[in-house]
Amino acid sequence: MKLPIPSTEEILAAFKGMTPEMRAAVDSFLMVADPAIWVPQAGPQSAAYHSKADIIFYGGSAGGGKTELLLGLSLTEQEHSIIFRREAVQLIGIEERMTKILGTRAGYNGQDHLWRLPGGKVLELGSVQRPDDWLKYQGRPHDFKGFDEITHFTEAQFRTLIGWMRTDNPDIRQRVVAAGNPPTTPEGEWVKRYWAAWLDPQHSNPAKPGELRWYVTNEKGEDQEVPDSTPVMVGNELMTPKSRTFIPSSVDDNLFLTTTGYKATLQALPEPLRSQMLRGDFNAGVSDPVWQLIPTEWVKAAQARWKDRDAKGPMTAIGFDPSRGGQDKSSAARRHGQWFDKIVTAPGVVTKDGPSAAGFIAPLIRDGAVVCIDSIGIGSSALDFVKGLGLHVHPVVGSEASALMDKSGQMKFRNKRAEMYWLLREALDPTNSDPIALPPDAELLGDLTAPRYQVTTMGKGAAIQISSKDDIRRILGRSPDKGDSVAMTFAADIPKPEPKPRAKSWRDRLAGSGHGHWDQSTA
Structure with missing residues (x-):
């Protein structure tokens, strides 16, 4: 019989109820059990780790273990990975977290942001500060692409970067994981459109968390949802649909942050930031920049x-x-x-x-x-x-x-x-x-x-x-x-429309010809 996997809350409650001697015994067991380098936490992180979707959006709230998931996949499931942040300086946090997981910086080339990991795996860290910086990664093979804080990227950057996904190893799965919180500026609103089935409350056919939906790009260059993974004809081309999903997470799902008081920090944020970061509310107000032309x-x-x-x-x-x-x-x-x-x-x-x-x-x-x-x-x-x-x-x-x-x-x-x-x-x-x-x-x-x-x-x-x-x-x-x-259409000097001349009736043509006259009195 398969035993149920305990939730983060259940694990935490069990640890709180242990005596110091019992906790020491658990620590001793874990130290000799030769565990894997990294394992996902029970709950949403594990669901995202095992999801079959080609493109996953994981997160919503702050503190749900988003960066940890990207690093964990690179360490355990993938062969040649790359994790992006919008700016290079933001990669420092990823470097530090990987160092804590491994216990060493051995294998890391800080100049090239390249990490040679156990088992022959490779992790590259990339940044695309300017809109066209994606060209730096054009044609380079990666079987896993992770995006940390996806709403900081432009839609064009995301779409072009995932377009170069490939691997020479048929045994390695290819996947994209975008991690992030709700957008805090209008520029990140595209994320709500890309995952509209999960994030748009007005969507005509809403999807449940973790549910897979399949999409192709139609002849207009727009996303078009299709029923399943069966290849479909788009114009004269046979296209294989790609699946997407969204898996929400929160600080309550993170065993390591639950005991640190991080949730209280999120609760103290002003609105709408509190709703966005604590509850992952994608419909909470986004503040406009001071000099935004149109509110x-x-x-x-x-x-x-x-x-x-x-x-x-x-x-x-x-x-x-x-x-x-x-x-x-x-x-x-x-x-x-x-x-x-x-x-x-x-x-x-x-x-x-x-x-x-x-x-x-x-x-x-x-x-x-x-x-x-x-x-x-x-x-x-x-x-x-x-x-x-x-x-x-x-x-x-x-x-x-x-x-x-x-x-x-x-x-x-x-x-x-x-x-x-x-x-x-x-x-x-x-x-x-x-x-x-x-x-x-x-x-x-x-x-x-x-x-x-x-x-x-x-x-x-x-x-x-x-x-x-x-x-x-x-x-x-x-x-x-x-x-x-x-x-x-609001330029001030636009001339008025010029309606086409009315087509002449048979009466006009008859009168203009000089032949005949229709006397209504005799009609």
């Missing part, structure tokens, strides 16, 4: 008041941000007055040049709406081809000067980019009598909450300057295509 709550409110419509009303403008290649997407924001339709996107390869970009945007236009095109780079080619189709086009160059003032009449704008984003901010302001409605879209939320602003001197007055597209790319790890496509 997160304003965007969430605009998405909350959005309702899908059959009768959308006339399309007044469409913002088009063509992809500049790579992992960027082309995005089109269809505006109907104060209501925006769902953002339409396409991978960069689909809109790689002017003709294909024009072919993407043309079918989306309605009611003679103005096409506001980012006309730098590939956008200039798209602009020419869209014009060639006889469509109503308005070029947008973010670096151009702006002649507008903010609604207070006190500040100018450094350039058109600042102008259109600030006007978007004013349209999202909840004090606005008719605020806009935006479609629920996690990427759009990230795009619109990433820009920062500052007030600078311009001539004899003050001017608003906001983050450049490259600055935002460094924050998000990707281009803010959706946000830019929405913002372009």
